[in-house]
Amino acid sequence: MLTVLTHDILPVFAMLALGFALGRVNYVTRAEAMVLNRVAFLVLQPALILPLIARLDWSGFSAPALAGYAGAQVGLFILTYILLRRVFKRERLEAWLLSMAVIFVNTLLYIWPIAQLIYGPDAVLPVTGIVAWDSAVSFTFFIITTDLIAGRPEGAPPAARRLATNPVLIAIALGACLNILGATLPDPVFTALDFSGRAAAPLTLFALGIILSGHSLRLSPTIATVTLLKLAAFPALVWLTMSALQPPGDWAPLVTLTAAGPSGAMAFALALLHGVKTDSIAPVIVWTSALTLFSLALLA
Template structure:
């Protein structure tokens, strides 16, 4: 466990930790980090997402197993949203993204690199499947619904145009078209996308660390509740559901590893993009990132 923690997990965790330290010592400003986050989100993520989705072989995709995982995500999201609205009394948009923070694991930028380091690209297939489902379904869902709930009053035509031109959504759609039609990405284009996409994870994690360094980290009731749901309740739900359907052991192990990962940066990035209060979302990401280190090393 210690070897995995040192060699495979901490190197990935180093980027947000570096950003956090530089932010604490005021060497990188909040405005600079927000600009980096915007570039990573809107410019570098599309070339990272597109080839990954375009490479999905739907003929061998484990729909039954992933349907169970997806159903658990739906249950956990709805339960978290209702709890955040009724018990914790959070505004709609914030409660929406807190629900996203529970189910939207940092699988793309954090868990997948760790799984690839440990098991190789082929062995990390279950994590890639979660990334594909989260990117094509959940990410699109949260971008559209957050945009509608915060900017819906700007006019249906303008809202539809803004959503339709979102670079991340366009990359997801293009990837699905390539995957379903079995189209090949030209090698020069693939090389360019791999080169650009390689910067998405470290830049996003670094910016996240800087921005989180300006946020009070003392956990209040909301932060403790959401972090507990993310680190304990959600993995427990996945474990029970996969055990009930007798999923393949290798898939169960890696899907459980993914579910036990920290909250992804996307809820925070969306909150920044749409000017939603981040005072609860940010500490949730910090605490789940810290507290998941040991559990990830044990499960890996």
């Protein structure tokens, strides 16, 4: 456990922690971090996502395991949203994104590289499956629904045009088309995408740490509840689902490991994009990122 923590998990977490520390002392400003985050989101993440989806071999995935994971996401998302709206009286879009933070794990930028360090790139098919699901389906769903719920800002183009020009959605759609058609891109293009995509995780985590450093980490009832649901309820629900489905090989432990990861940074990024209050979402990202250090090491 200690070796996994020090050699595989902490090196990845270090970029988030470094950004947080430098942001606290104002060595790197929030404005600079916003520029870094924009570059990572609009340029580097599409470069990471497109070849991932284009090269997927869906035949190796366990459909029951992926369906069980998706079912756990849907069920807990609905329950969390109802709780936040009726009990905590949060605004609709804030409740939507806080509920997303409970069930949308930082798989692409955090769990996937950690799992590859621990098990090797050839032994993390279940984690890759969840990364593919979250990148191609869950993230697309939340990009579209958040945009529609937020409505059209003054002077902004219609929703259809905004969504059609979103680089992440374009990368997802192009990767899916290439995969379905069995087509490919020239090798130099994939080389360029792979080279660029490797910078997405460290740069995003670094920029996120800087931006998060400007928020109070004081626990409120809402923050504590959402954090607890993410840290305990979601992985427990996924574990129960995997126990019932009994998927083959290492699918059950690795899917459970994935569910135990911290809240995905995309909920925070979408909140920033649409002007949603981040005083609850930001601390959830920080607390879940810090508190999963030892749980991930234990499960791995």
